[in-house]
Amino acid sequence: METHTVISKDGTTIGYRQLxxxxxxxxxxxxxxxxxxxxxLAEVLSPEFTVYLPDRRGRGLSGPYSSTHTIQTDIDDVSALIDKTAATNIFGVSSGAIIAMHACLQLPAVKKVAIFEPPIGVDRESSAQMMQRFDSEISEGKTSAALVTAMKATEMGPPIFKYFPRRLLEWLxxxxxxxxxSPPTSSSHGGDETVAPATFRELAPTLHYDFQLSLSLSDEESISNLREITxxxxxxxxxxxxxxxxSAVDRLENVLPNINRRVNFTGAGHGVTGNVDxxxxPKRAAEELQKFFST
Known part of the structure; x- marks a missing residue:
């Protein structure tokens, strides 16, 4: 594995891993x-594909978010990476899938895209209230409280968590x-300047921008615009x-005009495409991606 960088339109460095x-x-x-x-997942796919794993802004190898960040900034980051690598396939996971769909509307170089459970169609009013609380807790240094706010809003904690009092969740x-x-990592002969995996404390502030991505596709008009994806x-x-x-994937199935097929991972949850820990x-997810992108 190697690490490289590309400069986005606004001058921000976007780092990525390649194998x-x-x-x-x-x-x-x-x-x-x-x-x-x-x-x-990339390791399983690597015999057939050159896989590029960018750090989205605010993480690892990439530069920070700016005060003027919009979804267009995310698209510009993807565009810079595609221009450098000549990649024509994208796999977008959750909020990354929102970026992928928007990129397809602007970047004709993208020929195929796989979309996994983007959080679209969320209630704008309740989401705005949640974001206000989350942002306040982050600004006050209450990272645990902010993560609990996000976890409860997105229903990402274990099912039993819904029965726990909030104070206990914050303590846990x-x-x-x-x-x-952050376990130590070693550099490879390919020039990999690998950094340790980002911690929850480091990643917490980036949730603000993922919530913004969800709001970008929270009304019928914005979702209907996805019909333009060819x-x-x-x-x-x-x-x-x-x-x-x-339900979001159900809606996309009725909106997107050029769907190859839909696959449902029975018995798996939202983390199915990630690492085993x-x-x-990853092997199960890679099998479907190989079928699609190899055709």
Whole structure:
């Protein structure tokens, strides 16, 4: 594996990891993730594809978000990477899938895109209220409280968490972060300047921008605009993901005009595409991606 960088339109450095051989495939990670979240998926795909794993802004190898950040900035980052690598395939995970779909509307170089459970169609009013609370807790240094706010809003905690009082959830989150360590990593002969995986404390502030991505596709008009996507699409969902994510894929199935097929990972949750230590099933996810992108 190697690490490289590209400069986006506004001058920000976007770092990415690269491994494998064959046609280029860009994997855009989701919220509370970084380029390392899909390393194992990339390894399975690497015999057939050159896989590019960018760190979205605010993470790892890439520069920070700016005060003027919009979804167009995210598209510019993807565009810079595609211009450099000549990749024509994108796999977008969760909020990364929102970026991928918007990129398809602007970047004709993208020929195929796989979409996994983008958080679209969320209630704008309740989401705005949640974001206000989250931003306030982050600004006050209450990272555990902010993560609990996000976890409850996105239904991403274990099912039993819904029965726990908030104070207990915040304590458990604090304990988890206190034990979270970044394991050392070694450089490869390919010039990999690998950094340790990002921690939850480091990733927490980036959730603000993932919430903004969800709001960009929260009304009927914005979702209807996705009908303009002519790129060939693979839709992916997981049977144990929160209902609103599965419903989002249902809506896309009725909107996107060029769907190759839809695959539902039975018995799996929203983390199915990630590394095994985060309850992922990378081999299972890679099998469907190989079928689609190899055709």
């Amino acid at each position: 494998g051989q064959g046609p280029g495939l860009v994997i855009l990670h989701g919220a509370m993730e970084s380029s390392q979240s899909h390393i194992q 989150t604090t304990m988890a972060m206190s034990h979270e360590k 790129t060939e699409v693979l839709l992916l969902s997981a049977s144990q993901s929160p209902q609103y994510l599965r 985060r309850r992922g099933q």
